[in-house]
């Protein structure tokens with residue numbers, strides 16, 4: 001009996017000590033895990049503290065808008081007119097009045113349209129290539145006077161430096177070129193119109209730094225940022241074309257050389 005008891009006791013002690021030993025091992029394992037977790041958390045905090053916070057999309061948009069706002073009256077942004085790669089986007093000897101330019105600036109869209117130009121133009125006026133390039137996108141199925149955004153017709157032309165000229169608001173069936181066409185400077189490419197949310201017949205012209213940025217993301221930053229442009233075949237405009245002023249497209253010697 002005693003032996004049995006001792007035996008049981010002995011057995012119990014052995015079982016208890018195994019369990020205790022296991023618990024101790026488990027406890028120390030947990031402690032080790034806790035220490036590792038604390039170390040990882042501290043290291044993480046250190047790394048996060050040393051890494052500059054990435055700006056959110058909204059913060060970035062705000063920053064770009066502020067930068068663009070500073071450029072609103074900065075004439076130094078405009079390239080020298082005499083060596084400009086651009087001519088006015090209408091035919092020689094014709095004159096048109098500028099409607100809006102920097103009024104396209106909106107803080108809400110980061111000022112992406114800061115350098116866009118609206119040119120008063122009766123529907124059906126011939127639009128010419130301001131700078132040679134390749135046609136990369138066209139659309140002319142919308143009807144004039146629809147008043148809906150982004151239901152506008154357009155031609156997008158990519159230049160050899162990757163920038164993209166946009167000719168917007170064209171009339172219904174007013175695209176005279178096809179995607180992939182190489183177009184020469186001064187070539188008639190389309191007919192102006194009054195499509196999209198316009199406020200009247202006009203040609204919207206701008207140059208974006210890359211793309212194509214197609215609707216509904218046609219004004220997305222950073223690629224859609226418009227660039228300051230001057231035109232070599234008209235009177236001086238060191239700070240860009242001026243709203244309410246009329247500009248005549250003079251015959252450009254370079255264009256005449258290319259004429260057949």
Ligand SMILES: [Zn+2]
Nearest residue numbers: 116117118204
């Ligand atoms: Zn416009």
